[in-house]
Amino acid sequence: MAKKYKSKISGVVHRAAVDLHEIGGIDKKTMRDFDAMCLTKVEKLSPRQIKSIRTANNLSQDVFAHYLNVRSTLVSQWERGEKKPSGPSAKLLSLVKHKGLEAIA
Numbered sequence: 001m002a003k004k005y006k007s008k009i010s011g012v013v014h015r016a017a018v019d020l021h022e023i024g025g026i027d028k029k030t031m032r033d034f035d036a037m038c039l040t041k042v043e044k045l046s047p048r049q050i051k052s053i054r055t056a057n058n059l060s061q062d063v064f065a066h067y068l069n070v071r072s073t074l075v076s077q078w079e080r081g082e083k084k085p086s087g088p089s090a091k092l093l094s095l096v097k098h099k100g101l102e103a104i105a
Contacts, residue, residue, distance in 0.1 A: 014038055042094045047081040050093065054079075057101045067104060068092050 014034070021031040045053075054064045054075070061079070065072040068089055077083040085093055095103045 010038065040091075040094050040098050042090050043097075045085065045090075045093055045097070047079050049097070050075075050085070051079045053093065053097050057096070059101075067096075067101065 017026060017031065017034050020026045021028075026034070054061065057064070059067070060072075061075045062072040065075045068075070070089055074083065074089075078085055092104050
């Protein structure tokens, strides 16, 4: 699967940085810092936003939970606001929101 960037220009700039790194124009630390800037940011999602992400993908709570590798009861608790996603779950939800379900499938 091809990498997805925030914009066409972001993709061009990132590929140029990779090329510079390969020929020694950018050191390893600078390249790591640059890569970190290109990562999808983890954002706090409201219960309504989580449900919206799931329903926009036409998924049941059970199937959505399977994609996220969590229990369906946890997805239900997130959507009711009883618990908040954290760690890897929060990152996966952010990826699905910004890049689509295929980013984690």
